[in-house]
Amino acid sequence: MPRITHRSITKKLTRMNMLVSGAALCIACVAFVAYDLVSFRQAMVYNLSIQAQMAGSNSVSPLLFNDPQAAENTLSALKAAPNVISAGIYTLDGRPFATYWRDRNGQGQMLPKVPATQTEAHWFKDGQLVLVRTIVFEGKPTGTVYIRSDLREMTHRLKRYAGIAAIVLSASLIAALLVASIFQRAVAEPIVHLAEIARTVSREKSYGMRATPTGKRDEPDILIGAFNEMLGQIQERDGALQQAHDELERRVEERTAQLAAANKELEAFSYSVSHDLRAPLRSIDGFSMALLEDYADRLDEEGKVHLQRIRAATQRMGMLIDDLLNLSRMTRAEIRKETVNLSSLARSVAEGLQEAQPERRIDFRIEDRLEAKADPRLVRVVLENLLGNACKFTSKKTSACIEFGKTRQNGNSAYFVRDNGAGFDPAYANRLFGAFQRLHGATEFPGTGIGLATVQRIIHRHGGQIWAEGAVEKGATFYFNL
């Protein structure tokens, strides 16, 4: 398992620890050294000023008696202080009276001029401390003492401090590392563990996993507790969802099986209807005709009319059976959608209709380049029915006009078949598409009342809608989309 998270959070914690302790130590060291330097310098000035006082007091009589040798002897006592580089006594008028040099090669060098104004002063310059004091005898100034000291001791001290600071710093950083590793166990490890569990859960979707609580009642522990609870809830819901899904699956399977059985039954039924219901009809029609042909001389006119009625009814029954079968077939047929050229399909249907009634002159107006994604066989049935109906219901008009095109209705595009025929009463428009529903008497216009029901089923099976507009004797328009 990759340990990136582990490395990252512990690294961050360690770095933070080191930075904080390092910074604190640095600030403390700097403050301490600065304080120490200041007090050391004050001590240096104090010590040097005592030495200057002593040298000055001992030089009063040599100054008064003008004995430079005695003054230099006094100054040479400064040898005991190795930090003093040079010293000098000046007369009141600023003339050098006696000098001292720590190094012999410094002899002969001139002492610097002491500014007359600075008679009680000290200053640090070029790593050296210079101190000037006025020699006072019985309340009167008698001369000036001058001492120059190096800061070697202070430099030593600084170096020592630097060494100590380095040792303390590294020791405390090591201590910080140790502390970090302890804290890592307490803080980082539970979080890293939590992160690993979270990653595994999200990758493997195994909501049964749980993070191990630290048992310390601290924030990571609360976090782990909450995380586990959340996992529990997810697991619960997941289980419920899976159960619901399984249940649904089972029910779908059950229904599918039921549907398949029902479909099979329906198929057997249709087959039976197609085969067995027609056979007796054939017998009725056939033997009626045999009667008409072979026994015509023994039947009066009324008997012959009865037989004709029997034959007509039989044929009508045959048509009904065929239409019903067609309707049921359209319901069961598998839909295979492809791009269909509706215009040429409509033209071919129109030609067929015109050929069937050569005595009529029908004005077909078919819009060009109409295409749709549909099952070509089924959409042909739609056009055959709609155009066939239009033909039928215009049969009593002197000039029939049948249009097929595309338009927009209520913001949706729709195909339409319009005729100028008998139309229908809009009050019964909702009955148009019901099976066996007819708005005209059989003597007026023939038909079984199944055509539009078949059309509607095909349209619905394509996911489309069909509706109609019309008025009595003002023609009808059927709209549909696929």
Add this chain to the structure above:
Amino acid sequence: MDKAILLVEDNPDDEALTLRALKKNNIRNEVVIAHDGAEALDYLFGTGKYAGRNTDVLPQVVLLDLKLPKVEGLEVLRRVRADKRTKLLPVVILTSSNEEQDRIDGYGLGANSYVRKPVDFNQFIDAARQLGLYWLILNEPPPSRRS
């Protein structure tokens, strides 16, 4: 002499009407009637009731109904096509069924024609006339095995 027509039909009404329709069209061939699929196969292969029949003499055409007792029409067709003696025998399916599946299966098994029996007897007579004209007069039968 004209060859026989084998009519495989279980419904006596349909049998009578078919015979009448053939007669109306002046088709004088002998019509052999089998009332179920098994009988049809017996006739064609000289078995059972027709044991000893000269099976070299095949009918000119078989008019085969699909829904038959004992052996189904499609099964009769399958066996006729499977036997080398009757492999080339013209078989016309004459049925009430207009189911697409029946047509697919019929042609798939090697039917020569598929004719639906119309309810209107006038149409039926017309169909019989055309069948007779085509299968008995126009159509050249496959050469019999002996010749």
